[in-house]
Amino acid sequence: MKYTLLHLTGRDPSHLIDLPEFKNCRLTSDCASSFRKMHEDAQNDGLNIIPVSSFRNFERQLDIWNDKYLGDRPVYDNFNRPVNVNTLTGVETVYAILYWSALPGFSRHHWGTDIDIAASNLMPENYELKLNSEEYSPNGIFAPLTEWLDKNMQKYGFFRPFVDEAHVRVGTELWHISYRPDAEKFEKLITKDAIASIIRDSNIAGKACLINMVDELYDDYIIHG
Numbered sequence: 001m002k003y004t005l006l007h008l009t010g011r012d013p014s015h016l017i018d019l020p021e022f023k024n025c026r027l028t029s030d031c032a033s034s035f036r037k038m039h040e041d042a043q044n045d046g047l048n049i050i051p052v053s054s055f056r057n058f059e060r061q062l063d064i065w066n067d068k069y070l071g072d073r074p075v076y077d078n079f080n081r082p083v084n085v086n087t088l089t090g091v092e093t094v095y096a097i098l099y100w101s102a103l104p105g106f107s108r109h110h111w112g113t114d115i116d117i118a119a120s121n122l123m124p125e126n127y128e129l130k131l132n133s134e135e136y137s138p139n140g141i142f143a144p145l146t147e148w149l150d151k152n153m154q155k156y157g158f159f160r161p162f163v164d165e166a167h168v169r170v171g172t173e174l175w176h177i178s179y180r181p182d183a184e185k186f187e188k189l190i191t192k193d194a195i196a197s198i199i200r201d202s203n204i205a206g207k208a209c210l211i212n213m214v215d216e217l218y219d220d221y222i223i224h225g
Helices: 029-044 058-069 090-098 143-156 180-187 192-201 214-222
Strands: 016-018 026-028 049-053 114-119 176-179
Touching: 026 029, 029 049, 029 143, 029 176, 029 180, 058 090, 114 143, 176 180, 192 214
Parallel strands: none
Antiparallel strands: 016 026, 049 114, 114 176
């Protein structure tokens, strides 16, 4: 299938299929097949992998961004400490949000290739999932899942896009996996012009700052983030 900018930016989900065995999980067909196989094999090894988040449309990502920019949703730093965006300049607020949240239109979750995952059998009853580094660290509740993924995910076509410690601008997400064969197709569609058009044409908070940051967004947060 030939993907378009509408697919890239989360405004056309027609390329996705629902996985009825999981709650609110939509993926590309090939990603779904690989994830199902990985899920089955992990179960045989004693892990019940579940998708926590998969496809997220443009409007949902825009709501998250705007709420964070306006101080209506928590923003956290690289140590998971709350950040008071009311004390920051517009550009500083953009940096703070981008550490954990993607620019609307350029979240990998728009593509149907990326999944945030946990393991339900590792969680105590009524456990409140946080999706933070502590949970997936060697001493965390999901340490067995992290170890299993380290050893096995590549043979199903998955990798972690947010684990390069050299890129301090974005946070390490051990829970976020991406289906490389399809994700690479979407990455090729990203251009500076596409970024600029999304900023100009959407009701995004911080537009005046963002429109002057297109080069930096492309180089440091979208292509390498």
